[in-house]
Amino acid sequence: MIENNKKNSINVFRKVYEEIKLRQAYILEGRDRMAQKERLIEISENALTDIDSMVARNCRVLIKNYMYSQDYSALDLITLLSSVVNNDFDNTLREYELGEDFDTNYGTRTSLIYQQAELPEFVAEERMTECFRYVPTPVQVFTQILTKLRKHESVLEDFVFIDMGSGMGRNLLLASTCPFKKIKGVEVSSFLCEIAKENVKIFKSNEQRCSSIEIHCVDAVQFEFPGENMILYFWEPFEDKVFMEVFERLSQMDSAHELKVYLVFLGRCFPVQESVFGFRLIERFEVFGDLHVECTLLKGTKEGDSGGSVDEY
Numbered sequence: 001m002i003e004n005n006k007k008n009s010i011n012v013f014r015k016v017y018e019e020i021k022l023r024q025a026y027i028l029e030g031r032d033r034m035a036q037k038e039r040l041i042e043i044s045e046n047a048l049t050d051i052d053s054m055v056a057r058n059c060r061v062l063i064k065n066y067m068y069s070q071d072y073s074a075l076d077l078i079t080l081l082s083s084v085v086n087n088d089f090d091n092t093l094r095e096y097e098l099g100e101d102f103d104t105n106y107g108t109r110t111s112l113i114y115q116q117a118e119l120p121e122f123v124a125e126e127r128m129t130e131c132f133r134y135v136p137t138p139v140q141v142f143t144q145i146l147t148k149l150r151k152h153e154s155v156l157e158d159f160v161f162i163d164m165g166s167g168m169g170r171n172l173l174l175a176s177t178c179p180f181k182k183i184k185g186v187e188v189s190s191f192l193c194e195i196a197k198e199n200v201k202i203f204k205s206n207e208q209r210c211s212s213i214e215i216h217c218v219d220a221v222q223f224e225f226p227g228e229n230m231i232l233y234f235w236e237p238f239e240d241k242v243f244m245e246v247f248e249r250l251s252q253m254d255s256a257h258e259l260k261v262y263l264v265f266l267g268r269c270f271p272v273q274e275s276v277f278g279f280r281l282i283e284r285f286e287v288f289g290d291l292h293v294e295c296t297l298l299k300g301t302k303e304g305d306s307g308g309s310v311d312e313y
């Protein structure tokens with residue numbers, strides 16, 4: 001059983017923010033913009049002394065990116081950190097997680113929030129700004145989405161379910177209670193993938209209907225889509241730039257036969273209707289609870305390729 005540390009939220013950003021907030025007057029008394037930035041960096045170092053060295057490195061790189069590449073002022077950065085640490089939406093999600101028994105019931109570890117820079121692994125600067133945090137879809141929300149999918153598609157055995165940005169893999173486990181042909185998780189973080197693999201080993205349920213669960217530790221833009229009917233699930237994993245590359249790849253897929261693809265967007269829906277699959281909206285609904293988040297289901301089909309043309313004379 002994985003140690004259930006859901007009350008132990010990962011709080012490096014909070015630690016940095018609190019240290020900076022405590023010394024805000026000192027920082028803003030710096031003689032000019034540059035001096036203030038230097039003071040902010042000096043103070044943030046105090047907060048990063050006794051934490052994992054890779055996490056400290058990531059946070060240092062991120063702060064310098066904002067300070068120098070994006071030229072935020074010290075006050076802009078304090079405001080940004082405050083918005084991350086005091087994000088009402090994430091706080092609501094934390095509340096959901098505290099009331100959630102999934103990990104207690106199954107001995108898994110799925111219930112934490114990690115910003116990319118807080119992951120104990122090398123995180124490239126671009127990834128820190130283009131890829132979003134790990135936060136799991138609340139169990140009841142994902143269960144509701146599965147119920148909706150079953151309403152639209154009765155033969156789940158024909159579909160591969162793919163969670164794009166699968167994190168610690170809770171959706172993969174929940175999806176395995178449906179008779180999908182296969183379940184795949186695509187996740188850029190090797191740390192999260194390792195936890196997801198452990199979770200897959202640990203999870204035992206009489207309701208499990210699919211035992212083919214794969215974790216692909218890869219950036220979504222490099223993922224090879226299988227030439228099979230698919231349900232792709234997105235819970236705000238990344239910026240539009242990444243979405244565009246992912247959909248470009250999807251549209252370039254070859255297939256010998258007709259393919260059906262469902263797209264499920266929890267939260268922000270990327271506008272994909274123009275793509276080669278001719279995606280069309282099939283349902284939009286508000287998810288359970290007080291999250292005030294919409295889920296959008298789209299469906300598209302791709303004609304099978306003719307299998308190569310033979311010139312006739």
Ligand SMILES: C[S@@+](CC[C@H](N)C(=O)[O-])C[C@H]1O[C@@H](n2cnc3c(N)ncnc32)[C@H](O)[C@@H]1O
Pocket residue numbers: 130131132133134135136137163164165166167168170171186187188189192218219220221235236237238242
């Ligand atoms: C909001 S979480 C959603 C987790 C999971 N899908 C769920 O709903 O419970 C977004 C996840 O996407 C991952 N992610 C972000 N950018 C990615 C990328 N380019 N390729 C693969 N995974 C990515 C993050 O590391 C994070 O685990």
